[in-house]
Amino acid sequence: MALLHFFFASMKQAQWFSHTLRGWFLKNGRTLPWRNNPTPYQVWVSEIMLQQTQVVTVIPYYERWIQVFPDVKSLAGAAIEDVLKLWAGLGYYRRARYLHEGAKVIVEQYCGEFPHEIRELRKIPGIGAYTAGAIASFAFKQDVPAIDGNAERVLSRFFGILGDIRGTERRVLESIASEVASFGHCSDVNQAIMDLGASLCGKSAQCAQCPLADKCYAFEHQMTESLPAPKVRIEKTDEFRVALRLISPFGKTLLAKRSKDALLGGLWEFPMVTLSRGRGKEHRDNALDLLRESRDARWRAWCHEKNLCLKEWHNTEKYISHTFTHIQMRVDLDEGLCNNEPAILPNGDYEDFRWVEYDEIGTKYPISTLMKKIMRMSVLGES
DNA sequence: CATGCGTGGGC
DNA sequence: TGCCCAAGCAT
Known part of the structure; x- marks a missing residue:
């Protein structure tokens, strides 16, 4: 009808x-x-x-x-x-x-x-x-x-x-x-x-x-404000990640290539781990506790698994917030030096890892806006 | 078919 | 500032 x-x-x-x-x-x-x-x-x-x-x-x-x-x-x-x-x-x-x-x-x-x-x-x-x-x-x-x-x-x-x-x-x-x-x-x-x-x-x-x-x-009918009927919007998920700027004894920075079907698929970034993902104030509070308490442990485990030998280590206290369509993300940055430059096999979110010159990032390796924001926080030298 | 997928600009 | 959006598509 x-x-x-x-x-x-x-x-x-x-x-x-x-x-x-x-x-x-x-x-x-x-x-x-x-x-x-x-x-x-x-x-x-x-x-x-x-x-x-x-x-x-x-x-x-x-x-x-x-x-x-x-x-x-x-x-x-x-x-x-x-x-x-x-x-x-x-x-x-x-x-x-x-x-x-x-x-x-x-x-x-x-x-x-x-x-x-x-x-x-x-x-x-x-x-x-x-x-x-x-x-x-x-x-x-x-x-x-x-x-x-x-x-x-x-x-x-x-x-x-x-x-x-x-x-x-x-x-x-x-x-x-x-x-x-x-x-x-x-x-x-x-x-x-x-x-x-x-x-x-x-x-x-x-x-x-x-x-x-x-x-x-x-x-x-004075309905321009109400037409068309608005889309329903979903509440964003909060996600807490930590990124690692890791530098080898030869001055190379470790870069990871995101899996092609993932968020930001195919782009390169400092490797990151996700500490928590969820919604609501309670989750956010827990996530901040988790960030304080298990951040270093997570990284040590990650580096150990990759045969990375950490020398110096430091939490920058810096973080950025980045909004995606469906995710509200906070990324804290850690920076460290390591004693070796091992080849790292693809796993999880990443389909490749490479040790690169800092100034190749963004020119030789495509990066997201999120990664640009993270790089601006880095306090270690640019090579 | 509801959900996942980025970013910069406007207010 | 924080929120809303702007020429969709695939699964």
Whole structure:
């Protein structure tokens, strides 16, 4: 019933919406590095980078990326380490891995040419419903919808979709998006929806300047604040870790490579151990006790297991707090000198260990923002 | 299908 | 400052 209601109510509106919004876009659309008659590769790279990430953040990363990897073939032939280095700092590192894998798939299975069909695009790692629609409409000029967070917000407000657009009302949203798409010029219209969502129809709407306000459901009913229905947020887990800056007799620093499917997968860091993980004040208090009492013992055991012979040792009293989507992390830093430089086998969180020059960290070895913060705490010399 | 996965910017 | 978010996808 709900679907039928929205379908009939929105049919007339959809054409006006498409036409009016496109008119606004042709005058007011943003100029962006990936918008000048883009190749499918350029659309792909930009769309993956833009997932959950702001345009201003993406621009410099995109420019650098296109310089180094101008096409699918150059990306497919690259080393994953170099791919991650270009991505370092952007977050959600699995996206970089999927881009790399996807490039190989396109070269090996599609003769280096992007498939045009949505169904085929969806088979490429990291390309989901939205990105497939974006590539098909922006690069191949197909009249298909591309529903991202902006489209969810703009469409749910304009057409008055009151329920959960990620749940029960998903079909309604998709049906309306298809209706809008059916009037053509989807490359423009889809980008118009995003630009409107990024400017006038953001979290707080500026309806006075909006070309769609005349027929907008949310504007008419003063519901822009409450649409779309907000996502449920999960409480963050608190995590307490200790990192070790360990220096060998030859002045090398021990670096560990995180397992590729883990948090910050594939990036390098001072080795860390997790002391505790949980939620609530009681847990946090216990964790701080644990930190005081068993921090050194944990490290001694860790070093012993790795045949590392510790010489000097010191707790820096310094720590950083770092927030991830689902984790509130505190990392304390310990620093020490050891008498040997053993080869260390992969284990647990880490798939590789290496003794490196301090100034290679971040240039030769890709690191996260968390690791940058930890390095700033280090008081030992820089070599 | 609910959950895991980063970061920098805005208020 | 602390909280909320911003062009999703895979499992």
